[in-house]
Amino acid sequence: MHEGAIAESIVDILKQVMDDNNLKRIVRVRLKIGKMSGVMIDALLFALEALRSEEDVISQTAFDIVETDVKAKCNICGEFYEYSDVSEVVMLCKKCGMPLDIIEGKEMEIVDVEGE
Numbered sequence: 001m002h003e004g005a006i007a008e009s010i011v012d013i014l015k016q017v018m019d020d021n022n023l024k025r026i027v028r029v030r031l032k033i034g035k036m037s038g039v040m041i042d043a044l045l046f047a048l049e050a051l052r053s054e055e056d057v058i059s060q061t062a063f064d065i066v067e068t069d070v071k072a073k074c075n076i077c078g079e080f081y082e083y084s085d086v087s088e089v090v091m092l093c094k095k096c097g098m099p100l101d102i103i104e105g106k107e108m109e110i111v112d113v114e115g116e
Contacts, residue, residue, distance in 0.1 A: 003040055006108070007047035011055050013110060018057060023115035026057060030064045030112050034105035035086045041065055070105030074098055 014026055033039050045063065052058055070083040074093035081100065083089045091100050 002038075003043040004047045004050075006039065006044060007051055010048070010110065011051055011058055014057050014061075014113065017113050018115065021115065025059075026061045026113055026115045028062045028064065028114040029058075029110060030066065032066045032068060032107055032109050032111045034068045034070065034107045035084075036070050036089070036102065036105045037108045039108055041067065066111065068105055068107065071103050072100040072105075073103050074100055 076098040077096045
C-alpha cells in the first residue's frame with residue numbers, strides 16, 4: 001500500500017507550507033489525482049485519517065480530492081480522446097493507428113492549501 005507513503009509525503013509538504021507561510025493551521029487541502037495515477041483514493045484518505053492523530057499539521061484539515069479523467073492526444077494526426085473509465089483507455093489512435101500520448105490523468109498534486 002503506497003498510499004501510506006504518499007500520505008506521509010503530503011504531510012511533509014504541508015509542514016513546509018506552514019513554515020514558509022507562517023500558518024498556525026491548515027484548514028483545507030485540495031488534491032488532484034488522475035485516474036491513471038495508480039493511487040487508490042479511499043486508501044489515501046484512510047492513510048491521511050490514520051495520520052491525523054499523529055500529525056498536528058493535519059489534525060483539523062479537510063481534504064478535497066478532485067479525480068481527473070484520462071486525456072490523450074495523437075501527436076501525428078492531432079486527434080484528442082477523453083476517457084472517464086480507465087478500462088476503456090486505448091493507447092492507439094482510432095484515426096491513424098499511431099500511439100497516443102497521455103496528457104492528463106496520471107497526475108497527483110496538491111492544487112491549493114487554505115490556512116490561517
